[in-house]
Amino acid sequence: MKTRADLSINFCGIKFENPFCLSSSPVSNHAEMCARAFDAGWGGIVYKTLGLEKSFRVVMPSPRLSVLNYMDKRFVGLQNAEQITDRPIKDNIRDIAWLKKNYPNKVLISSIMGYTDEDWIELAKMSEDAGADMLELNFSCPQMAHPSAGHRTGQDFHAVATFTEVVKKATKLPVMAKMTPNITDMLPVALAAKDGGADAISAINTIKAITDIDINSFTPLPNIHGHSSATGFSGPSVKPVALRFVSDLYNSKPLQLPISGVGGIETWIDALQFLLLGATNLQVTTGILRYGYRIVEDMIEGLSDYMIERNIKSLDEIIGKAAQKLTDPSNFETRYQVVSVIDEEKCIGCGQCFISCHDGANQAIKFDPAKRKATVDEERCVGCLLCKHVCPVWDCVSYKEVDTQLVKHAAIF
Numbered sequence: 372m373k374t375r376a377d378l379s380i381n382f383c384g385i386k387f388e389n390p391f392c393l394s395s396s397p398v399s400n401h402a403e404m405c406a407r408a409f410d411a412g413w414g415g416i417v418y419k420t421l422g423l424e425k426s427f428r429v430v431m432p433s434p435r436l437s438v439l440n441y442m443d444k445r446f447v448g449l450q451n452a453e454q455i456t457d458r459p460i461k462d463n464i465r466d467i468a469w470l471k472k473n474y475p476n477k478v479l480i481s482s483i484m485g486y487t488d489e490d491w492i493e494l495a496k497m498s499e500d501a502g503a504d505m506l507e508l509n510f511s512c513p514q515m516a517h518p519s520a521g522h523r524t525g526q527d528f529h530a531v532a533t534f535t536e537v538v539k540k541a542t543k544l545p546v547m548a549k550m551t552p553n554i555t556d557m558l559p560v561a562l563a564a565k566d567g568g569a570d571a572i573s574a575i576n577t578i579k580a581i582t583d584i585d586i587n588s589f590t591p592l593p594n595i596h597g598h599s600s601a602t603g604f605s606g607p608s609v610k611p612v613a614l615r616f617v618s619d620l621y622n623s624k625p626l627q628l629p630i631s632g633v634g635g636i637e638t639w640i641d642a643l644q645f646l647l648l649g650a651t652n653l654q655v656t657t658g659i660l661r662y663g664y665r666i667v668e669d670m671i672e673g674l675s676d677y678m679i680e681r682n683i684k685s686l687d688e689i690i691g692k693a694a695q696k697l698t699d700p701s702n703f704e705t706r707y708q709v710v711s712v713i714d715e716e717k718c719i720g721c722g723q724c725f726i727s728c729h730d731g732a733n734q735a736i737k738f739d740p741a742k743r744k745a746t747v748d749e750e751r752c753v754g755c756l757l758c759k760h761v762c763p764v765w766d767c768v769s770y771k772e773v774d775t776q777l778v779k780h781a782a783i784f
């Protein structure tokens with residue numbers, strides 16, 4: 372059998388055999404599904420958010436999904452209009468208890484959403500009694516039909532602090548607060564959760580968005596009986612935003628709480644990037660909706676091989692390593708400049724770099740239509756690397772550093 376690196380993490384005092392968890396969503400809807408996910412290799416599960424039907428009865432809209440396709444690439448993003456679970460609380464609690472009994476070494480995180488202090492307390496206690504290892508407080512669903520729930524709560528610092536505190540007093544379990552990205556600055560909300568006693572922060576929930584519009588009926592999608600709404604967007608397209616928020620949280624000196632990273636993780640490289648920007652624990656939904664639970668096998672193998680090749684003994688050695696390199700743009704070293712280098716052998720003469728540089732940059736690529744070869748005019752090149760990014764040939768365009776004496780700070784006109 373292949374040697375595996377130690378992927379275990381300690382998150383809020385709980386040992387996970389690997390950092391990979393299902394995030395709260397239809398992928399963690401009931402016991403049978405969660406059991407299959409554990410069998411596939413996931414280290415933990417954040418169960419689909421529980422609510423109390425006596426306080427608010429969830430009725431899901433239908434259809435409730437729409438996808439963002441781009442050219443021939445399908446499913447680059449997913450929009451959903453789903454709320455928290457619509458299953459009875461007693462069924463979900465029974466399922467959580469069954470899962471903990473049958474998978475005692477796997478981690479089960481109960482995601483809860485209350486509308487009053489009493490709701491939060493009841494849900495926390497029920498989860499603890501059922502054997503959950505940890506709680507995630509859902510302050511972030513962007514399409515709850517209840518007027519004071521979801522991301523509306525998550526934008527209200529006072530509510531976040533109060534509800535977190537209420538839950539902390541009601542249970543001994545570690546508590547993680549799940550943040551909404553539908554806000555300019557997540558830090559004040561995360562700090563409010565910390566004030567309330569949160570042990571960790573998870574980010575992000577879905578981003579309010581509109582993915583598609585039917586141009587014949589003039590209806591945005593999903594078309595729910597003639598209407599739609601800006602609702603939660605997830606998947607590969609949100610990864611850059613999720614990474615930004617995770618690094619904001621990690622780099623915050625006053626926060627200093629462990630982070631669970633969520634948003635667009637599909638591959639081991641995505642996962643690694645979240646770790647490098649400061650996440651300790653990782654959660655996935657859309658990648659599973661698209662490809663199934665089995666993606667965890669590739670994540671485990673890829674991350675393990677990466678660690679073995681670099682002699683990394685523990686994930687703790689790499690968590691946050693890239694976050695340390697983020698700085699305010701005002702601190703950039705502007706005496707540093709590069710110019711593009713085109714590999715003549717690899718250039719296929721398509722002219723894409725010429726077109727993009729000519730119309731979108733600094734007219735620094737020369738193109739000989741007879742020879743079908745592109746060359747760089749180093750005098751004009753400002754090193755934006757648009758040519759590298761549009762070139763269809765992997766590794767054809769690289770760059771080199773310019774002598775700092777020659778640095779041009781602005782384009783030549």
Ligand SMILES: Cc1cc2nc3c(=O)[nH]c(=O)nc-3n(C[C@H](O)[C@H](O)[C@H](O)COP(=O)(O)O)c2cc1C
Nearest residue numbers: 394395396420451575576605606634635655656657
């Ligand atoms: C269909 C769907 C339902 C979701 N339901 C919940 C939920 O009940 N509770 C919750 O905290 N997040 C919910 N989420 C958000 C996910 O847990 C996750 O934060 C988000 O989708 C980003 O991760 P991803 O890009 O891996 O999907 C849901 C997401 C989707 C796509």
